[in-house]
Amino acid sequence: MKIDKNKRTKTSSGFYVSQHASVNTDNPVPTPEAEAPDVLRVAYMELQVTDLAASREFYVDVLGLHVTHEDDNEIYLRSSEEFIHHNLLLKKGPVAAVGAFSYRVRSPEDVDAAEAFYKEMGCRTERRKDGFVRGIGDSVRVEDPLGFPYEFFYEVEHVERLAWRYDLHVPGALVRLDHFNQVTPDVPRAARYMQDLGFRVTEEISDGETVFAAWMRRKPTVHDTAMTGGNGPRMHHVAFATHEKHNILAICDRLGALRRSDAIERGPGRHGVSNAFYLYLRDPDGHRVEIYTQDYWTGDPDNPVVSWDVHDNQRRDWWGTPVVPSWYTDASLVLDLDGNPKEVIERTDDSEMEVTIGADGFSYTRPDDENMPDWKKGEFKLGNQL
Amino acid sequence: MKIDKNKRTKTSSGFYVSQHASVNTDNPVPTPEAEAPDVLRVAYMELQVTDLAASREFYVDVLGLHVTHEDDNEIYLRSSEEFIHHNLLLKKGPVAAVGAFSYRVRSPEDVDAAEAFYKEMGCRTERRKDGFVRGIGDSVRVEDPLGFPYEFFYEVEHVERLAWRYDLHVPGALVRLDHFNQVTPDVPRAARYMQDLGFRVTEEISDGETVFAAWMRRKPTVHDTAMTGGNGPRMHHVAFATHEKHNILAICDRLGALRRSDAIERGPGRHGVSNAFYLYLRDPDGHRVEIYTQDYWTGDPDNPVVSWDVHDNQRRDWWGTPVVPSWYTDASLVLDLDGNPKEVIERTDDSEMEVTIGADGFSYTRPDDENMPDWKKGEFKLGNQL
């Protein structure tokens, strides 16, 4: 079967493919004339946590991330496959929040490019030749047009890749940092700005008019980050990849054994978007962490954009398992360059949760079939309670 | 750590173990003097279905069971490891219901023993030397004291075990029939009668007074059947085993691909009770089918009985995932020996659903911790809806 490249085509799996993402916006961030930096991939998240010991227990003892460095105020962690200094920095602070979404760029010059790019957009930037954190050299941090603290760097200390060190791997071993997910009120505006930054949209959820979420990538996976419609700027989650699905199940089993099953917020399940197998956890501060495996190659320039109908109840979970409301509503604050929480702006577009569940929402498994069984209607469907 | 055999001991996993099940009842079925038949294992379920073609699609095309024989009125199916004629008989009929819960006994004489055992209890029995269905010889069917149509047989036609025929296996291959699960109003009464029949209780859920469910076995797994408290006699589910957890996930993925994800009612997840990985499906008639893997050896005569607190929210799902209400309330009718549905008697004891969710119920992850996050409170917890 041939996909017509010029229009949206329905696939036999129920979603649509097209050559271009539907990221039209009346309110774009003006595209800078400066060339965007060449972003390689998500590199690390700086997470401010209120109880460092509790966070260590979660990320090291439960999840098995490897400690590159730690002291009384911060812990640098990496996944088993990583050769740069860290993928996660836990930093003790007064409030649970994200200090930086950090990307690695292809060359030292790309840090200059990033600085120029954001300066031209009128964003606050801060450059530090010795880096903001251990293990990372010359970096620029910015408050981006959406209000997120983004960082770009090239210089980094190499550490040993522990991929072959199976003696150090736990049953739920985290192999690499996979992506970020950000909450922002206006998804098309955000996606358009990210395209200027050189990202490509791989998947989106929409109803033909409103775009509820969009996924975008630099590395050839489904995403380096995604924009989820909601009150923002907030951090929705940070995601680590495992090799296999049983690794993810092992994390759930371990949390059960530790009587910490309440750290499991949603899943495990199979995503519609990305086709990946997933699990969402909440860390001791409520920061959401996704464990994720097996999405698909997106590295071709004409990689088809996948578009999901917001009313397709297999879009967020291929098995139709209802999304819990907290997953839609909760997210972490982000910090400005002074370390103060950014003000959260309300989304004014439709809410995905409201159009799919609740009194006025609807979802379908088969487009022409209105009768979804009760167990698929979602836990908060009006009239579903006892 | 030594478990004291004479009393209930709390384990480090949060449940209790003891040497004896708490199946006290004021209203027992009188124990017959006739010796119980020596039951080997669950052998097959006869399922009356209203649309044979739809059922065939579900059990053969989706689940990959192997057809031993089929005609216009019935389909005989077996799992990949089975060497007896069938594990599931789909029989076309006017109403969705269970025609027989069939057990294999150790010898031809045990069929006589079964007949005498039930006759002494005053149950209606019917003996057929040539069997009630294809592939099965001399059998007795009874309406047991709880109202269930039980069958016992030894003679059976052997068929080829397809365990080595990997060329015929689907990604979600069902390896063997594992167990039945029955709904009955009075669990201790039911368990006591099953003990007379030679079954041993392996696990139970209680609050110290009321027993909400009990699991019992002949073969050395957690169960051949379980008794679930509720309006009965009804059939809660029939369960098939896979080899690995990914086989169960593959069934979900396949259902999603077929846009039949609404056949997934609950799971996949990890049980607390049995420690098995599970999934609950609903067939085209609404009959519930469990896919199940990796419980534990129970064949020692002093195998510890595991007892779960009904308020422990890891008892039914080790990850604390809320049970959907339909799982508690829906079940299939059963037929009497004339093929008419048995009248359903209401349970008068407490309902597990009501004591754990809803306005008056409560559950915990950690016994001393009252604050369960919203996403763990269950979809029908009062005040949780939008």
Add this chain to the structure above:
Amino acid sequence: MKIDKNKRTKTSSGFYVSQHASVNTDNPVPTPEAEAPDVLRVAYMELQVTDLAASREFYVDVLGLHVTHEDDNEIYLRSSEEFIHHNLLLKKGPVAAVGAFSYRVRSPEDVDAAEAFYKEMGCRTERRKDGFVRGIGDSVRVEDPLGFPYEFFYEVEHVERLAWRYDLHVPGALVRLDHFNQVTPDVPRAARYMQDLGFRVTEEISDGETVFAAWMRRKPTVHDTAMTGGNGPRMHHVAFATHEKHNILAICDRLGALRRSDAIERGPGRHGVSNAFYLYLRDPDGHRVEIYTQDYWTGDPDNPVVSWDVHDNQRRDWWGTPVVPSWYTDASLVLDLDGNPKEVIERTDDSEMEVTIGADGFSYTRPDDENMPDWKKGEFKLGNQL
């Protein structure tokens, strides 16, 4: 397809099934009149090791067995699912050897039965009311007619089952003790005696005349022990089960990471016999340990006996991977009741290794196809070396 129960029938998988094992012998151990004890299952092996620290590292640090008790001279280990005191006892001694193959029987009286059974056969027996080792009560040890030190007991200290303690499980977690494997010169004689002891043969390898190996069970799996033709009495291996195949692969990966890959002797692979996935390791003393998963239910009294042609090169490995010679030739000594190694008697029947590889041997993948590629001919096939 119906299997005729009265004769050997070729299956579509290439092996044969029949109702009775071909264990004819001219030289039987006379059947005692005393009733055989009711053996439940393999319970533990007592392994004499020459370097306790090295063995601890292997069984605890690498394989993840759980320590029930340890001191300077012995270590008691159990698998994650076990509730009896131990499945493996490592005992420091002057020579690498097996001190006991220990079985659990159904009742205290069965220990008396075992004692009488072996006494009547003229075997040396020793009864100890307080047991020979920690955690085990009243036991009898015997030097059986084949020269093996067998033990039978019922009384045992219960310990906590760690099946739910996923926080303690390693990626290659060993779930239960599965079986022993013994080397003895005359397999039919051995099988016949084991049948008297109440074991049932489940599978065998033969050429129609000579029986090269036979598998036999009490619990309803493929075996509690097997008899492998060769110089004996010696212990071929002791086997532990995992839940899934990836657990076995994880053990290999871990050994590679520890630069101990030379502990891997054969596999991982899929057995023909038993249909299980397997791996053979050698411990620091050279004792062979199998890791095994996913054989099939054999608990029906008319379970078909599977018979493999010795020339079928998928019998020992379903993928046709050649067996390494050491696997055929090496085995551990066994001790008599005084702790002295038993003399090893040579096998006079044909050797499986010789009839399948080497100058005069042959094997086939397809019965009518003589051209097996070089890589399948086995590493020692004449003319195959450089």
Add this chain to the structure above:
Amino acid sequence: MKIDKNKRTKTSSGFYVSQHASVNTDNPVPTPEAEAPDVLRVAYMELQVTDLAASREFYVDVLGLHVTHEDDNEIYLRSSEEFIHHNLLLKKGPVAAVGAFSYRVRSPEDVDAAEAFYKEMGCRTERRKDGFVRGIGDSVRVEDPLGFPYEFFYEVEHVERLAWRYDLHVPGALVRLDHFNQVTPDVPRAARYMQDLGFRVTEEISDGETVFAAWMRRKPTVHDTAMTGGNGPRMHHVAFATHEKHNILAICDRLGALRRSDAIERGPGRHGVSNAFYLYLRDPDGHRVEIYTQDYWTGDPDNPVVSWDVHDNQRRDWWGTPVVPSWYTDASLVLDLDGNPKEVIERTDDSEMEVTIGADGFSYTRPDDENMPDWKKGEFKLGNQL
């Protein structure tokens, strides 16, 4: 631990890392002044086969590749994740050989660049605006400096990605084309030319002087192709990826069930190089196919080059399983642009097989330990045969 970027550093896993590959050559292919095309990734292999029906059975019925198009002379196949027309083209022909190693480039202009690049090197090239095969547009084919038929294209027909079509997936589903592997006499010369073509070396096997093999990539995995030292130009193998390790095991099981286990040449096992899980098959013509999963991210420009000692017996198999000689010696012919087999030139450098096994070779598991057990010495180690 910090890796010094300027020199070769031994890791705790036993191999070395450095910033630059040791691809020194006295006999380089002169670097063209023309800019190299921007190669995206391996796209497809054109395989000439002598019995199209037999090949179809192997690649479609056994391996489950999806047919995009087929007629009496050719079959176009793709993996489940692919959205371009095909990953494998089976073409009927008089001799088993490779017609093209085809790469996709980033833009239409890169086809021009490829043509100029090879023309400058004096290679024979052929440009076809409508492509050489179905589904592919404007392409250039070249006989590269090593004698291999390389193809470069951008234009391609899109087809539906079947990643979500789990109803079509077999237990051993092939997800994507992963890499090629080529046999060539002079590895450093080959690697140097491939670097000119824009490839980066990720791993290599050497003894400090001779380079025995090198892996090189465009996409950020361990390789798009590898150069294996030997008589060439020949094709060593083409590799497809699965999602999980059990998918690879399922292929073995299926081959056993079909009594085609002799199609398995080597593995399954864990590679040292690449850290991937692998299996090598031989198709009906003897073409070697690898099934491969779970290597690591290599997309950073300073990704450390991994270097393995040729005497490290965990380099090719992390578990130390001996490599079968056919794996070293057998390979497929390649065709020139007229469809005639290229002459094979003998390697004059040391042979990896000879320096590691046989009378003069040696390998180690632990560098200082000379005593490798017999089962690890390799099947052709002198003195090992019976």
